[in-house]
Amino acid sequence: MKMYIFLLFFLSSILLASGFNLFSVLGSLPIDKGQVCYENFGCYDKSEISSEWPITKKLSFYPESPEKQNVTFYVFSCRDRFNPTIINYNVTEDNLKKMNYNPKNRTIFIVHGFTDYYEQVNWMGNIKDYILSMKPCLLNVIIVDWRGGSIVRNYLQAVANTRLVGFVIASLIKKLNKVYGTTNDHFTVMGHSLGGQISGFVGKNLQQPEKLRLIIGLDPAGPAYSDVSDKSRLNPNDANLVITIQTNGGENVANGLGILKPSGHYSFFPNGGEDQEGCEQARGITNMLLRGISVGLSDTFACSHRRAYQLMSFNESNFDDFQSLAHRCDNYEDFAAGKCGECEKPEDCIRWGGWYDYWQEQKPPKNWEKPLVYFIKTRGELPYSYxxxxxxxxxxxxxxxxxxxxxxxxxxxxxxxxxxxxxxxxxxxxxxxxxxxxxxxxxxxxxxxxxxxxxxxxxxxxxxxxxxxxxxxxxxxxxxxxxxxxxxxxxxxxxxxxxxxxxxxxxxxxxxxxx
CATH class of the missing domain: 2.60.60.20 (PLAT/LH2 domain)
Incomplete structure (x- = not known):
């Protein structure tokens, strides 16, 4: 009981620090008016949200307009990894011909989550720099900033906004295909938290004539998504290959900010997928003393959730020749007890890492039927590998x-x-x-x-x-x-x-x- 109260205290502190106000939510509930349509960007019903939220039909929202969300793209290539071409959600095909972009290389989109945004010096910039500094350099990087829809007072409004952001990204991919003669298979979409769910909506809008090559979901958001239908959350059907890195899953918002259900063809659960090393609650006191109460509480409560993107900007080969593998096991407790250390079949263990080269070329097993879950133990500081x-x-x-x-x-x-x-x-x-x-x-x-x-x-x-x-x-x-x-x-x-x-x-x- 004490643990539950403690987690609720953390959650409420984060929501308050983010401007969340329960009365503003209840006072601004949308009227059900059928579908809402935005020219060139689709028509939408109110969002489906999971049953953990009371009166779910009353709390569901329509996505806000493209103008309000102001989805902006920062385009980087191997030619110039520091200075982007900046385009907006309604960019014309003519303007796409003048970008810092190499169509001979495949392209990866990076998408943030709730209350987040892009900066060169935050995690999105770090991953971009890592990808474009690889030898050989194989990818263009397009960073998606949807702060107009993510930095809102109401989390459930941001949940609704993800569907339109996914449509906008899919629309840009269609334009790129038309201008440069590429196909959907040319693209990877990677997103953290709500950005992980956005990645799924991108894929849902690009099912024909072929699917996206790859989606990488970084601890896809769990609150409001835990028991919704596949059409309303990231799932393996959204791309030819879907990988998830799940670090903070919980049955509800008090237990974790990520989804607990395996959501990809391959689903990786570092340290069991719920709590990460170095994110112990006792460290929250230090965080608050060093960074202030609101930021310290937010960092501590979201620490395990954020570990997903920190793992993705980590190149273990810079530290040692780890060549890490993740292993299949009945559960994490059995893995941690040493019961699953042999790779008798090819699918018993699988590469952990190589997200921007090795995994770009992989496919699900031909006999794939359900998510394959893999476990690995990681450290709480660099280098993360063992x-x-x-x-x-x-x-x-x-x-x-x-x-x-x-x-x-x-x-x-x-x-x-x-x-x-x-x-x-x-x-x-x-x-x-x-x-x-x-x-x-x-x-x-x-x-x-x-x-x-x-x-x-x-x-x-x-x-x-x-x-x-x-x-x-x-x-x-x-x-x-x-x-x-x-x-x-x-x-x-x-x-x-x-x-x-x-x-x-x-x-x-x-x-x-x-x-």
Whole structure:
């Protein structure tokens, strides 16, 4: 209950800081007048919003006019990544011929969310600079600023506005296709929060003659979208490939600002997709002291939500050769427990990163039926990546089950003067495998040795038998690299398979190259 009240306090503070006023919402409820039409930009019913909002039909809105929203596009290319061509929502085809634009390169649109806007020095500018500094430079970047529709006193009005913004972006893509002879497959749309939902509306307006190549939804907004129909939210049908990075999902607005339901062909859930490392509520006090109450509260409450776009402007190869992979698992708890570290099938693990080169060329599996969910653990600061090792301890037979604490000291062939210390508890039984996930800031390469002690407070003169310890290296795009760095370690001598509980001496396991 205290946690719920705390979250509501955070939410109310953000809404107040954004100019939200419940009485202004109730006092400005729109009259239902059928459809509202805007010349060249479509006709609209009142928006569909999810049942978490009371009297949903009364609280739904029509999108505001194109003039009011004033959607503006900032066009960048590899020729000039700092100085854009600026065009508005009703740009003519003749003016499109005079832009900082290279039609030989594919194009990515970047779209912000509620109360947000574009600046060269905010997250949108950071991602733009990252994309255009890549070697080779492969993409044009068009940043969408719809601040006239996003910086409003009423969140539900902004929700309604997303449909028109999506139509406006789709209209620009159609004009670009006509002027430059490109197709819908030439374009990627990436959006954060409400911008993620806008990306879906772009795709819904570009279903023929072919779909968009790719949509990347960055923690697509959850409030008002949690249980609406597919026509009113981002879903896999909106592009040939839809990817979502979901960092702050919740069942309702008190639990998270993103949508909890997997929304893409591939849906990535860093740290379980609800709360991110480094976004603990205790840090809110520091934020408030350093940045003021309203900004500090907003930063703290939205921290996990914003992590989605921070991850997208992060190039892990600038720090180390992580080659990170995300893994399929029944749930994040099982992943964090080390139960899903092997890639037995191609779809069991998939590349985390490469959003602007690798993923631009990918397609869903031919047998795709429903969203494929992937998990990865990330850090709370740069670099966000880890090196992962799955440790699998395989017991043999002829011992009594016992609940014990396992202490391992693991040494690899890289940074051999450093040893990783691991402790975890388990109920040990014969002929079972016990997993544990190890995540490190730096690689230790091939694990060469493990010293193991087992302790318990409940039994004396007890022992168990361990057949071997398998260590699966979980990074690396190439399967052969992972296999090469995934050793099986055996007891140094046959008698060492018998481990005396509470022995002061560690049992040593070493890698034996069987090839």
């Amino acid at each position: 090196y992962f090792y799955q440790v699998l301890i395989k017991t043999s037979d002829k011992f009594e089950p016992i609940k014990a604490k396992l202490n391992l000291i693991m040494t690899g062939n890289v940074r051999s003067d450093y040893s990783v210390q691991i402790s975890f508890e388990a109920k040990l039984e014969p002929n079972q495998t016990y997993p544990h996930l190890v995540f490190l800031a730096k690689s230790i390469g091939l694990v060469k040795s493990i010293n193991l002690k087992i302790s318990t407070e409940t039994k004396k003169n007890a022992y168990i038998y361990i057949d071997h310890i398998k260590v699966n290296y979980m990074n690396g795009y190439d399967e052969s690299i992972r296999q090469k760095l995934s050793p099986k370690l055996k007891p140094v001598s046959e008698k060492d398979g018998k481990i005396i509980i509470n022995s002061p001496e560690a049992t040593r396991f070493e890698y034996i190259n069987e090839h």
